[in-house]
Amino acid sequence: xxxxxxxxxxxxxxQKMIEALSSQIMLKVETISxxxxxxxxxxxxVRAPHPLPMFNRATVDGYAVRAEDTFGASESLPAxxxxxxxxxxxxxxxxxxxxxxxxxxxxxxxxxxxxxxxxMIEQTQRIAENEIEVYRAIxxxxxxxxxxxxxxxxEIVLPIYKRIRAxxxxxLLALGITQIEVVKKPRVGIVSSGxxxxxxxxxxxxxxxxxxxxxxxxxxxxxxxxxPLPYGILPDREEALRKALSELKSGCDMILITAGxxxxxxxxxxxxxxxxxSPGVLVHGLNTRPGKPTIFAVCDGVPIVGLPGNPMSAFVIxxxxxxxxxxxxxxxxxxxxxxxxxxxxxxxxxxxxxREDWIPVRILQDEQGLRxxxxxxxxxxxxxxxxxxxxxxxxxxxxxxxxxxxxWVEPIxxx
Amino acid sequence: xxxxxxxxxxxxxxQKMIEALSSQIMLKVETISxxxxxxxxxxxxVRAPHPLPMFNRATVDGYAVRAEDTFGASESLPAxxxxxxxxxxxxxxxxxxxxxxxxxxxxxxxxxxxxxxxxMIEQTQRIAENEIEVYRAIxxxxxxxxxxxxxxxxEIVLPIYKRIRAxxxxxLLALGITQIEVVKKPRVGIVSSGxxxxxxxxxxxxxxxxxxxxxxxxxxxxxxxxxPLPYGILPDREEALRKALSELKSGCDMILITAGxxxxxxxxxxxxxxxxxSPGVLVHGLNTRPGKPTIFAVCDGVPIVGLPGNPMSAFVIxxxxxxxxxxxxxxxxxxxxxxxxxxxxxxxxxxxxxREDWIPVRILQDEQGLRxxxxxxxxxxxxxxxxxxxxxxxxxxxxxxxxxxxxWVEPIxxx
Numbered sequence: 001x002x003x004x005x006x007x008x009x010x011x012x013x014x015q016k017m018i019e020a021l022s023s024q025i026m027l028k029v030e031t032i033s034x035x036x037x038x039x040x041x042x043x044x045x046v047r048a049p050h051p052l053p054m055f056n057r058a059t060v061d062g063y064a065v066r067a068e069d070t071f072g073a074s075e076s077l078p079a080x081x082x083x084x085x086x087x088x089x090x091x092x093x094x095x096x097x098x099x100x101x102x103x104x105x106x107x108x109x110x111x112x113x114x115x116x117x118x119x120m121i122e123q124t125q126r127i128a129e130n131e132i133e134v135y136r137a138i139x140x141x142x143x144x145x146x147x148x149x150x151x152x153x154x155e156i157v158l159p160i161y162k163r164i165r166a167x168x169x170x171x172l173l174a175l176g177i178t179q180i181e182v183v184k185k186p187r188v189g190i191v192s193s194g195x196x197x198x199x200x201x202x203x204x205x206x207x208x209x210x211x212x213x214x215x216x217x218x219x220x221x222x223x224x225x226x227x228p229l230p231y232g233i234l235p236d237r238e239e240a241l242r243k244a245l246s247e248l249k250s251g252c253d254m255i256l257i258t259a260g261x262x263x264x265x266x267x268x269x270x271x272x273x274x275x276x277x278s279p280g281v282l283v284h285g286l287n288t289r290p291g292k293p294t295i296f297a298v299c300d301g302v303p304i305v306g307l308p309g310n311p312m313s314a315f316v317i318x319x320x321x322x323x324x325x326x327x328x329x330x331x332x333x334x335x336x337x338x339x340x341x342x343x344x345x346x347x348x349x350x351x352x353x354x355r356e357d358w359i360p361v362r363i364l365q366d367e368q369g370l371r372x373x374x375x376x377x378x379x380x381x382x383x384x385x386x387x388x389x390x391x392x393x394x395x396x397x398x399x400x401x402x403x404x405x406x407x408w409v410e411p412i413x414x415x
Numbered sequence: 416x417x418x419x420x421x422x423x424x425x426x427x428x429x430q431k432m433i434e435a436l437s438s439q440i441m442l443k444v445e446t447i448s449x450x451x452x453x454x455x456x457x458x459x460x461v462r463a464p465h466p467l468p469m470f471n472r473a474t475v476d477g478y479a480v481r482a483e484d485t486f487g488a489s490e491s492l493p494a495x496x497x498x499x500x501x502x503x504x505x506x507x508x509x510x511x512x513x514x515x516x517x518x519x520x521x522x523x524x525x526x527x528x529x530x531x532x533x534x535m536i537e538q539t540q541r542i543a544e545n546e547i548e549v550y551r552a553i554x555x556x557x558x559x560x561x562x563x564x565x566x567x568x569x570e571i572v573l574p575i576y577k578r579i580r581a582x583x584x585x586x587l588l589a590l591g592i593t594q595i596e597v598v599k600k601p602r603v604g605i606v607s608s609g610x611x612x613x614x615x616x617x618x619x620x621x622x623x624x625x626x627x628x629x630x631x632x633x634x635x636x637x638x639x640x641x642x643p644l645p646y647g648i649l650p651d652r653e654e655a656l657r658k659a660l661s662e663l664k665s666g667c668d669m670i671l672i673t674a675g676x677x678x679x680x681x682x683x684x685x686x687x688x689x690x691x692x693s694p695g696v697l698v699h700g701l702n703t704r705p706g707k708p709t710i711f712a713v714c715d716g717v718p719i720v721g722l723p724g725n726p727m728s729a730f731v732i733x734x735x736x737x738x739x740x741x742x743x744x745x746x747x748x749x750x751x752x753x754x755x756x757x758x759x760x761x762x763x764x765x766x767x768x769x770r771e772d773w774i775p776v777r778i779l780q781d782e783q784g785l786r787x788x789x790x791x792x793x794x795x796x797x798x799x800x801x802x803x804x805x806x807x808x809x810x811x812x813x814x815x816x817x818x819x820x821x822x823w824v825e826p827i828x829x830x
Contacts, residue, residue, distance in 0.1 A: 038638075054621060088622075090609070090610040090612070090620075090622050091622045092620070092621035108609065108724065109622070110621060145796070150799075157801070165634075165828060166630075166638070167631065167800040167827055170628075170800070170801065171627075171797050173615035173630055174625050174726070176617070176618070176619065196504045202591070205506075206469060207505050207507050207524070207525045209468070210590075210591060215449075215450050216581045216585040218450075219453050220581055236504060309522070309523065310522075311585050311589070315581065315585070337785065337804075339753075339756050339824075340754050340756075341752055341755075342757070381560075382585040383467065383586045384565075385582040386582040386583045411754045412580055
């Protein structure tokens, strides 16, 4: 058995891949419409072409005034203002306020050039056609947002290599930036292999299983910002794998193979990957469950990952190892701060020291709060994973977890 | 001021909407390809058309045996087996094992009909062409997965009204289910209004702002499983709003309006919504920051939400109120267990008792762990939100949070 001679910890394996890959990545960018950029990664720093707001703006409904004119005003001793006009929405105003003069203004309206505050309408009372009482003294610039206060001209509004969310799209559009440079989606070739594997639409003959990995991995790649390129199902033949990898290597930024599960297939998979370029296979065997037979390679700048054939194992490994690599291929940090769910473990779980285990759990909710309940049965089944809400990790240093312990559940999400 | 007479707590407001809506929802379903179902919600319970696996299968590489023949085997006293064949991958095997006979088998291979266990290859040694030593006694069904053990024929593999993740797609395809009934995407009309609002591609005249809400809300609706139908920008005229709502109501499952910010616009918005059907406006004014001027209505079964015009406020309210309603419109529970990030607050924050505040924060990481650092400046700006990683909540019962306190950050996510 040439494999698994030295099982690396997940952290060591990840580090080895990242180091081998980091220096070789050439990020390519393309220009797309800002409204289509959700989930993409910025390929260029963006600076504000003009300040925001472009004028001193009211943030409440009320009366624009010169703040100093409200000095001393109170409930018992209101100040009297003459209303000299109304600021129209969406237009420049040239209204100039005299002493103890006010202009009606709406949220978002432009302050008259010599006004410097807005009295909230709730703090005023109209006492005549053109006269109001003001019940509170306000300070300069109260209830306003000043020219350039949201962003100054030239200020960075989007750094390079940031994942674009709805709020970034909003910020860019507020500045009229309707086109944006983004990193091209990494193209990820996906190969399923195994003599026993048939397409999902096939009836099963005894001994066969349907291809699941092509689709679960495609979904995961898409969710991580990549573009999946499914290659199809290969028989367990060395020559077929060699041909597939050679073809994919020229057009892909990354290749995922779910290895044939026969002993010989596992044997030649690493050998064929090794032929694809330098430095070649970096990791063969991970001290994890699931995922022990995983292969990591970098061949002439293209990362190639040999995943276990078992769909549950392939998916869990892809979550923890393919996702960081896809981040790297988009210019993002490989380490992410992942949101999680805190819950109480329902049962004891055992693990080997030195090995990292991922256990699918359901989250149950009752009066005592959230509980993480491991999914029973043989856990290396895709249907077990579809009954789970998330995964918990038993780290290498631990030999298990105890019922009643607080655990962090990493959710398995759809979108 | 007819509005804000009674400010409801967020929880009361949400409850009122959900109650008014729940009885009126008619979920429509459609059939789509399973591979396209990521993020959709199942519209029908799915049961397994056949068991999985369809045969007793090896989960390791090794030798299929009758477990009882290994009885007493150990390192010092191995059992001797004759190897009578090899199970071909992907095919039925009819090989019958005699006493002390074994068949070479690969992970995923079918057990011979009278075999009931697999000895791992690592626990054997080939000593002659057709003879092996076995160093361990194994129990019945060890290293196998039995017919129907992953799922039995007729067992539920996907409940009705469940969000479909990559793992559900995998489970369905493993069973050959390539088409699936899903709930139709709720169609969500989106209306921006305000005389000062212009499309993002326009140059700004003094006094104008660009439309942001159409795009941030579209992104959010899409992420929550809905189909955004942007209607465009309305002037601050009652008749324009009446026409827009009447047109949208017949083709939408939900309508979002970002209200014009003039006092009169706020006034007639509620009145026009009220005309659209019964029961009409249920909530006018929320005790939240941001989001106070929010309107909730249900008109002849169609929820209509009047959001603040400020893009940051509109987005935060949509996250907390539109998302649960979209869940309801897809048959999902309105309450979700949200994954979050635990961090330490960097500064004191004040709030009014009774009001719920959402504060944008950046997450900083250093030796002491994760810290939640409020984004400075006027926080009701979309660019402030784009500088934040997430939101923290000051609940109605609290009058603030203290520096050093543990807080839960709700991430603002892209995909």
